[in-house]
Amino acid sequence: MSEPVHALSEPFELQPIHPPPKSFLRRWVFSTDHKVIARQFLWAGLLFLLLGGLLAMLIRWQWAYPGEKVPAVLGGFLFRESGGVIGPANYQTLFTSHGLIMIFFAITPILIGAFGNFLIPLQIGARDMAFPKLNMLSFWTFALSQVLVLLSFQARLGPAGAGWTTYPPLSTSVGTPGAGQSLMVAAIFVTGVATIMGSINYVTTVIRLRAPGMTYMRLPLAVWGLWLTAILNVLFVPVLGSAALLLFLDRNFGTQFFIAGAAAVRGGGDPILFQHLFWIFGHPEVYILILPAWGVVGDLVSFFARKPAFWYRGTVWSMVTVTVMSAIVYGHHMYMTGMNPLLGKGFMALTLLISVPAMVLFIDWLLTLWQGSIRTTVPMLFTLGVIFVFGLGGLTGLFLGDISLDLYLHDTMFVVGHFHLTMAAASFLASFAAIYFWFPKMFGKQLDQRLGKAHFWISVVGITLVFGGQLVAGYAGQQRRLYDPFQYQFLAHLRGLNRWTSYFAFTLAAGQLLFVWNWFATLFGKGRPAGENPWQVGTLEWTNAATPPAHHNYDVIPTVLHGPHEFADPAVRAALGRDWLGQAERAPGPREASR
Amino acid sequence: MRAPRLVVGALVLAAAFAARAAEPGFGLPHDASLDGHRVDELIHFTIWATGILFAVMVVWMLVAVFRHGPSHAPSPARGDDRRSAIGVLALAAVVFLVVDGNLFFHSVSDLDRHFWNYAVAEQSPGAVLIELNAHQWAWDLRYAGPDGQFNTADDVVSLNDMRVPVDAPVVLQITSTDVLHSLYLPNFRVKQDAVPGSVTRLWFQAKETGVFEMGCAQHCGPNHYKMRGVLTVLPRAEYDAWLASASADGRRGWDPDDASAHWGWAWRRTEP
Numbered sequence: 001m002s003e004p005v006h007a008l009s010e011p012f013e014l015q016p017i018h019p020p021p022k023s024f025l026r027r028w029v030f031s032t033d034h035k036v037i038a039r040q041f042l043w044a045g046l047l048f049l050l051l052g053g054l055l056a057m058l059i060r061w062q063w064a065y066p067g068e069k070v071p072a073v074l075g076g077f078l079f080r081e082s083g084g085v086i087g088p089a090n091y092q093t094l095f096t097s098h099g100l101i102m103i104f105f106a107i108t109p110i111l112i113g114a115f116g117n118f119l120i121p122l123q124i125g126a127r128d129m130a131f132p133k134l135n136m137l138s139f140w141t142f143a144l145s146q147v148l149v150l151l152s153f154q155a156r157l158g159p160a161g162a163g164w165t166t167y168p169p170l171s172t173s174v175g176t177p178g179a180g181q182s183l184m185v186a187a188i189f190v191t192g193v194a195t196i197m198g199s200i201n202y203v204t205t206v207i208r209l210r211a212p213g214m215t216y217m218r219l220p221l222a223v224w225g226l227w228l229t230a231i232l233n234v235l236f237v238p239v240l241g242s243a244a245l246l247l248f249l250d251r252n253f254g255t256q257f258f259i260a261g262a263a264a265v266r267g268g269g270d271p272i273l274f275q276h277l278f279w280i281f282g283h284p285e286v287y288i289l290i291l292p293a294w295g296v297v298g299d300l301v302s303f304f305a306r307k308p309a310f311w312y313r314g315t316v317w318s319m320v321t322v323t324v325m326s327a328i329v330y331g332h333h334m335y336m337t338g339m340n341p342l343l344g345k346g347f348m349a350l351t352l353l354i355s356v357p358a359m360v361l362f363i364d365w366l367l368t369l370w371q372g373s374i375r376t377t378v379p380m381l382f383t384l385g386v387i388f389v390f391g392l393g394g395l396t397g398l399f400l401g402d403i404s405l406d407l408y409l410h411d412t413m414f415v416v417g418h419f420h421l422t423m424a425a426a427s428f429l430a431s432f433a434a435i436y437f438w439f440p441k442m443f444g445k446q447l448d449q450r451l452g453k454a455h456f457w458i459s460v461v462g463i464t465l466v467f468g469g470q471l472v473a474g475y476a477g478q479q480r481r482l483y484d485p486f487q488y489q490f491l492a493h494l495r496g497l498n499r500w501t502s503y504f505a506f507t508l509a510a511g512q513l514l515f516v517w518n519w520f521a522t523l524f525g526k527g528r529p530a531g532e533n534p535w536q537v538g539t540l541e542w543t544n545a546a547t548p549p550a551h552h553n554y555d556v557i558p559t560v561l562h563g564p565h566e567f568a569d570p571a572v573r574a575a576l577g578r579d580w581l582g583q584a585e586r587a588p589g590p591r592e593a594s595r
Numbered sequence: 596m597r598a599p600r601l602v603v604g605a606l607v608l609a610a611a612f613a614a615r616a617a618e619p620g621f622g623l624p625h626d627a628s629l630d631g632h633r634v635d636e637l638i639h640f641t642i643w644a645t646g647i648l649f650a651v652m653v654v655w656m657l658v659a660v661f662r663h664g665p666s667h668a669p670s671p672a673r674g675d676d677r678r679s680a681i682g683v684l685a686l687a688a689v690v691f692l693v694v695d696g697n698l699f700f701h702s703v704s705d706l707d708r709h710f711w712n713y714a715v716a717e718q719s720p721g722a723v724l725i726e727l728n729a730h731q732w733a734w735d736l737r738y739a740g741p742d743g744q745f746n747t748a749d750d751v752v753s754l755n756d757m758r759v760p761v762d763a764p765v766v767l768q769i770t771s772t773d774v775l776h777s778l779y780l781p782n783f784r785v786k787q788d789a790v791p792g793s794v795t796r797l798w799f800q801a802k803e804t805g806v807f808e809m810g811c812a813q814h815c816g817p818n819h820y821k822m823r824g825v826l827t828v829l830p831r832a833e834y835d836a837w838l839a840s841a842s843a844d845g846r847r848g849w850d851p852d853d854a855s856a857h858w859g860w861a862w863r864r865t866e867p
Contacts, residue, residue: 088817163814169791170774175731175816260792262772271775271790305663310674314683336777336788338795341711345703352695359687364674366652367683369659371670376660384656391652395645398694399638404702407710408634408784411777411812475638477624477781479812483820490624490781490808497621568669579669 014209015127020551030140032132033551034117037139039442041113042435044139044146046519049106050512055098057509062086062094064502066484088483092161093180095481097153099164100184102424103289104191105146110431111292112195112233113142116202116226118442122541123220125211125560125584127552130204134197142194148187155180163481165278168258168271172250185248192241195233202230211540211584213560217313218583220539220564222434224316225295228323229288236281236288236327243277275334283330287322289423290390293430294319294361297386300433301365302565303537304380305372306579309565315364318357325354335406344403351401358394362387373568373579377535378452382433385460386426392464393421396471414474417467425463432459432515440530441541443523444548451518455511462508469501536580539564543582558584624781627807627828629800630709631784637701644694710785713865716764716798721831723765725757726859729776729789732818734809737859740842746859748849751841755824757809759801760834766798768863777813780826786812794863801828 021027031037058078061070067085069075075084082090117135121128129135152159157178162171166185169175206219206227219227249255250269257269302309309315331339331347339347365387374380396418399405409415432455439447474480478491478498485491485498521527533542541549544558566572566581573579575588623635663669674683706712716722726745728735733755740749759765769778771789778797779786787797811822829837850856 088820092814092817092819161817167775167814170814170816175774260790261770261774262791264792268792270792272793305659305669307669307671308673310672311679311683312673313675314680336786338788338790338793341706345706348702349699352691352699355695356687356691359690360683362652363683363686366655366659367674367679369656370663371667371672372659372663373665373667373669374660374663375665384660387656388653391649395649398645398698399641402637402641402698402702404634404705404710405638405641405698407786408631408638408781410786411779472621475623476621479779479810481814481819483817485820487820487823488808488810493620568671570671 015557017127017552017555030136032128032136034121034129034132034135035442035549035553037135038114038116038118040139041109041117041142042442044143045106045109045114048101048146048149049110050516052098052101052106053509053512055094055101057506058086058094059091059098060502060505062091062483063485064499066486089158089161091483092163092481093159096160096163096184097149100160100188101149103164103285104188105149107289107424107427107431108191108195109142111289111427111434112226112229113139113198115222115292115296115431115434115438116198116230118438119220119222119541120202120205120226121209122441122545122549122553123223123539123564124206124209124214125540125544125554125558126205126209127554127557129201130208131201134201138194138197138201141197142191145187145191145194148183148190152180152183152187155183160184165275165282166247167278168247168250168274169261169263171247172259172263174259174261174263182248182251185244185251189241189244189248192237192244195237196241199230199233199237202226203234206230211557211560213584215560217316218560218563220295221298221309221312221315221319222292222295224319225291225293225298228319229291232284232288232291232323232326236284239277240281240285243274243281246277247274272334272337275337279330279333280327282333284326286419286423287326289427291319291323293386293390293427296430296434296437297365297383298361299539299564300379300383300437301368301387302567303535304375304377304383305369306375307368307372307565307568308563310364310367310370312563312565314360318360318364321357322354325350325357329354329401332401332406335403336410348401348403352398355394355398355401362391362394377436378447378449378456379433379437379535381453381456381460382429382436385429385456385463386433388460389421389429389463389467390426392468393418393426397422408477409474411480412474413470413478413480416480417470417472417474420467420470421463425467429459429463432456437535438541439522440534441545441547441549443527444530445522445527446530446534447522448518448528451514455514455518458508458511458514462504462511465504466501466508469497469504473497473501536578538562538566538580538582538585540583544584560584561586626782626784627801627803627805628780628783628785629802630705631782633701633705633709634784637698637705641694641698644697648690648694710798713766713796713798716800717766717865719764721760721763723759723763724862725759725765725767726862727767727769727778727789728772728858729769729778729811729815729822730772731774731816732811732822734778734822734824735858738838738841739862740838740845745862746857748846748851749842750859751838751845752856753841755809757824757826758834758837759826759828760831761801761804761828763831764798764800767796768860769795769797770860772858774815775813776811776815776822779810779812780807781810782807782826788813794860796865804828804830 069084159180162176246257258274260268329351332351560583572581726737736753738751739745769789771791776789783799785799807826809824809826
């Protein structure tokens with residue numbers, strides 16, 4: 001379908017060129033430039049990634065050496081009151097904060113905040129977001145939510161401790177009194193507001209500000225992933241917001257929406273209602289975190305196999321199908337709550353069905369790799385890593401979508417291993433694929449490739465061993481969230497497994513220091529200049545914008561003629577001497593109608 | 596490029612052997628139940644099926660990376676023709692029917708005929724009915740006693756100590772006083788949440804005598820990990836003797852004015 005002619009002039013009128021702001025405050029702090037906001041989100045996300053990682057290491061320490069003193073300064077500093085030992089009350093705050101920080105305050109800002117902001121306008125050929133001021137407000141609202149998280153660590157009765165799912169009645173004052181849990185619930189609400197502002201912006205920008213000729217079927221897959229994620233956020237984060245608000249009222253204003261049992265007055269409310277609200281958001285959230293990753297993978301396998309993405313439309317429609325279905329499978333988180341058996345079976349059927357579009361995605365990626373000319377650059381290695389860990393995570397999901405297997409596996413470490421491989425490891429590796437790939441465009445320099453390769457190998461091997469170890473522990477029956485799993489005799493023989501899994505986790509964490517070093521050394525040290533198009537690809541940000549891009553991105557808004565994956569065309573090679581063609585570049589010689 | 600791959604390979608192998616040397620036996624816990632093998636068999640089939648899929652994927656990626664490297668001429672194929680699309684969809688459909696389809700039909704049949712078939716379990720002769728009240732951080736159990744009525748003077752009440760006869764269905768009705776808990780019997784492959792304000796159900800049947808563990812699977816506060824109980828499977832005669840003597844003890848300790856001790860409820864019969 002070709003774009004109607006009037007679209008050609010519209011983006012020009014909508015997007016005049018503004019000069020960059022002069023003052024430091026307007027330029028770097030309260031900036032409305034999507035590229036600056038992207039970098040703000042990236043810094044904020046990476047810092048909280050370190051914090052969430054530290055919490056994970058403390059959990060792993062506890063599972064390796066339950067009740068033993070945390071070594072070095074760390075124990076004495078963090079657990080002074082208990083003599084350096086993690087107590088059961090400390091422990092529950094560790095895994096609660098770890099989960100919430102990683103999901104809402106690390107992966108979300110990196111994948112969606114940073115790369116959504118950076119890529120959407122650049123890759124669709126726009127000068128900025130549709131609502132730049134809303135964009136700024138979104139970041140600073142998000143920053144406020146991070147402050148609330150940090151404040152929760154200062155609360156007198158400790159930070160939140162009801163698990164990342166925050167199930168009531170435990171998450172009400174019945175189970176977790178004190179300001180820590182309230183601050184965390186407030187932080188979730190506030191970050192939800194920030195996400196909604198950002199997502200409205202993304203959705204609108206993709207609809208309204210695509211360059212002339214940038215049809216939906218010529219969008220880079222990364223933009224497709226980010227756009228679908230934004231749609232899911234707009235639809236379902238408000239549901240989470242309402243759940244958080246009602247929970248906040250239950251905690252602080254004496255309502256009883258979710259309280260039942262001995263603490264209920266005059267009938268009370270229904271704890272299961274919260275689970276419905278939470279998972280109507282919570283299951284789409286899994287796809288919210290993974291769709292941008294899928295998009296990046298879809299583009300990068302094509303870029304580095306130097307051939308067109310296999311069945312681009314099939315990939316796009318698979319992602320759309322997953323997006324639509326993501327909200328109607330959520331009941332599989334609640335099979336064991338006493339759900340109506342018919343409802344349970346319906347959710348099981350839908351859950352298994354969602355594996356079909358996911359399989360189509362995988363097959364498309366694998367066929368893109370086939371008969372390619374694969375360059376194992378650092379971003380490509382991370383991309384292959386995503387396929388590897390998401391393959392493992394997706395396949396283990398089949399076990400958990402099934403009710404009769406959940407009779408045994410639900411709430412075990414098998415679940416923990418599964419969801420870490422999918423929403424944590426895959427989105428983590430995809431974040432790094434994106435960082436290594438677009439760092440040159442963001443900062444004008446190349447990260448060190450040797451350090452990057454070492455970082456990749458430690459990450460992918462470490463992730464496989466750590467979350468594989470969790471799968472094995474869950475298969476042997478170990479429940480999640482146990483302060484000391486070895487209280488149970490049937491788990492006593494898993495001490496060695498848990499200890500080794502922890503050693504792998506410590507190695508994985510130590511390997512991230514390679515990235516930290518690479519990041520700072522490149523950013524503040526010399527760093528190899530990136531060049532205009534270091535990866536030799538044809539998307540607009542590499543072909544039509546400076547490196548790093550000007551304040552207004554494009555002097556002339558490009559007119560798009562092709563899709564994002566124009567590789568391996570013999571006519572192009574003959575005429576231009578290279579294997580790629582820009583999205584806005586006219587094909588040489590006679591050529592069938594552009595795609 | 597070659598050296599890092601070798602190093603990583605060696606690391607993986609070393610790790611695999613080290614983990615193996617640490618403790619033997621990472622398999623499923625011993626199965627002491629009538630129906631647990633249904634779970635085990637389905638898990639094992641799915642491990643094989645997904646294992647094969649994963650292996651195919653990894654081998655495919657390795658072959659692509661090593662055989663179709665920088666010196667290989669890339670194919671310009673786009674895979675956007677009808678044949679490619681049908682091929683991809685057909686492959687996905689076959690995998691779906693074999694793996695997911697098998698999971699779905701086994702699961703539905705196992706649930707309907709066994710795990711969630713409460714009516715038959717409850718009405719079979721010799722069935723044991725137990726009410727369970729979970730709270731931070733222990734399990735209160737209640738047996739009806741000789742009169743068959745719950746919340747009466749001859750009830751047997753115990754803490755973290757479930758005794759059941761071998762070869763008889765045991766049906767539990769479960770609730771919670773404070774927060775969510777989840778009754779988890781690893782050796783019987785069953786689990787059910789305890790939800791304040793409502794009653795959930797679970798049944799199982801032991802096929803052998805012995806001492807097993809019951810645990811909590813749902814985070815319920817700092818001492819979640821200590822919510823451990825003991826499940827003892829006794830020969831029928833021993834069980835009956837225990838129940839009779841415990842009921843007599845219960846009758847002696849009965850205090851009609853202690854409302855908080857009478858937390859039981861009238862059994863909610865399942866319609867067949």
